[in-house]
Amino acid sequence: MEGSQREDSWDAMLAAVQAFHDKHDFRNTGGEELIYRVALMAEELGEISSCVTKGKSKDLLSEEVADLLILLMGTGIAAEFDLKAAFWKKMDRLMARESRMVNGRIRVSEFRDME
């Protein structure tokens, strides 16, 4: 099945990531250790950076962003927090924030240190 035709559901995606963790028993093999996961996420962010700075294809960029998303979702599993709830809590806060142009680019922030 094409990825874009699959069920559009966070819960289905999270269950797939949980199944991936279970398949390799990440919980008992170091795969859920947070320091290791931070290193893996940094690695994937570097791969995303390389796609952008080296002008690689959108296909490759989307694959690397998916790698990072899977790691982020798995980090919620590893650290035992509800990432969907955290997402919506933060999204609501972001939507309430102001934006400013900073050095030619828009920035959405609370601007606490800039007054």
Ligand SMILES: [Mg+2]
């Ligand atoms: Mg990758």
